[in-house]
Amino acid sequence: MRKILILFFALGSMTLAEPALSYCYWGTQPKNNTYQINIPSSLTIKPAPVGGVLARHSQKVGNAEAIFCTQGDTANMTISHGLQPSTIPNVYQTNVPGIGIRVVASRSILGEQSDGYSFPGQFVFSGWQTPYLPTYIYVEYVRTGVAVGSGLVTASFTAKYILPSNSGLTPSVMSYISTGSTKLENNVYFSSCESQEPTKTVPMGKIAISNIKSSTTQEQRFSFEVRCRGMQPTTPLPMKIYFEGDSKASGLLNLTGAGQAGVAQGVAIELQNDKGSKLPFNKPGAINMDWQRSEIDSEVYRFSGVARYAASGGEIKAGKADATMTYVLDYN
Template sequence: MCYQNKHRLRWRFIPSFLWLCSVPVEADCNYQGEGFEPAQPFNIQQPAVYVQRDAPAGTVISSFITNGTGDIDYCTGTGTITYEMIKFSNPSAIPNYYNTNVPGVGISLRFTSAGWYFSKIRQYSVLSPTITVVAPLEVTLIKTGEITSGAIGSGLLAKAYGDDGIQSLTVNFTGNQVTQLACSITTPDLSFPLGDISAANFGSTVGTVPSGAQNTQNLGLDCDTNANINVMLQGAQNPDAGARSVLALTGQGNVDVAKGVGVQLLYNGAPLELNSRIVLKRSAGGQETFPVTARYYQTQPTVTTGKANASATLDLTYQ
């Protein structure tokens, strides 16, 4: 809706013929008047919402628009219309959003055409003679912090009234479940024994992978349905390798540590680059298995003998 070219609540102007009669001007907005058609209640139903556990605060998790018709108030003078958030009126840390009963979930209500939001109490002065007409309303749910899955409460979300105090706009809200999705790890530690490999099995070319110098283990997860599984390899890059997928050896540079070799981790045959997040899949729910392969990788033209161990972390997120 629009108000004095600032707010796009729609106004319907009532012509006034001063020569027909003389009436006193009242500074009122009331729930009655010539041509007034009361707005029907807005009944908003929230769909079930699923949120990835690691989505950042400020992420919109659901948004839906409802249309309505009718009038809010009839103003015969310079009156006031008051808009109030009722069901949820505790402001969150994010402007225009109010905390719901579900931890980590905020809610907003706004007139789409005007672009302004309902607040705990918001008042507008209205010039006469006008009828304030209902415009589409948008409800938005946003992540404000760590979410605890649960159902958002139902009830009177918001209302509006004029100077007579009669409730002229009713916004009813039916809440639904908000579920945070994630996975639990069933294989918290993966070990890749590569055994003793002769230095003679390497060649003179950087990038050589000696035969038999690899091992595959399965990363196991137990996931909620629709969890988006992402992985990122974290560790120390091998200083002798240009490839960002080669790990440094533990104690690299020490006299008892092998030289000219590093360790690579692969998923589906492709090397995992350090500090680069990749999407594994959207889970269908239940047990998920991801094969991860570790192998030796030649980093210099010559390989010398010694210990060749490495460690890294697979950082799993759900976004």
């Protein structure tokens, strides 16, 4: 008798350890559990800020199949594509600079993305609900950087909607598979802009203190060109520029090592563009560069400026009078 009782209790423990079944049932059972996502051969990029959608493809899937589950049950969304994550949530890097890819699904009959799933992600049932399985799959091409390229983007992925564990329903997994590629046409953004002269030296010469006091210092003119690649616009895009350096006001650059022994005092370098505008040292004040010409694979812009020594206040003393600044291109 004693052994029988021990065996009875052991069996009871095993029964209690059995995981509870999720209580789910179909409102409308799906006829298919695998859908092929047909990526278009080409899409045209539209303007968007960093993090915004440059281009989008949507495809209807299923027939608004519904699932009922109790509170706390969880459906999981997974995606596999072999891509590296970007700095933007659920957006993955592609082979084209400045463009990432994101896959989302709507659970609305009309396909609104405001009521959707993200891949990867989760959906936790809250009370009795009727969330439809994915009704539309969206493949989004997201801007991830300032420079935006163009070209063939591979969109091979397998996205899955996995029903709550132990629901007992069939099918238990819905799969959405893409094996295509899309050529993204970029007529909006440059893929890169660079100067042919990474460092520009402007010889200022030796200037008498008397000329600085009388504001008769000689002007030194300088210029440089910037080549921007990635597209051939019919109308050149506006290219703006501003500067970074030790400056307390627009158009005035402090000397390197100001206040140190051997450095001139009471002197700064006054800077303007060739139209007489003071050079800005912040992005809001950025000024336009002049478009020069189109080349085979680029658009060429030119900046022309003028530099001269000027009094900055206080006693003027002789000494070394060098300064440096960096230009920043703004083609957002």
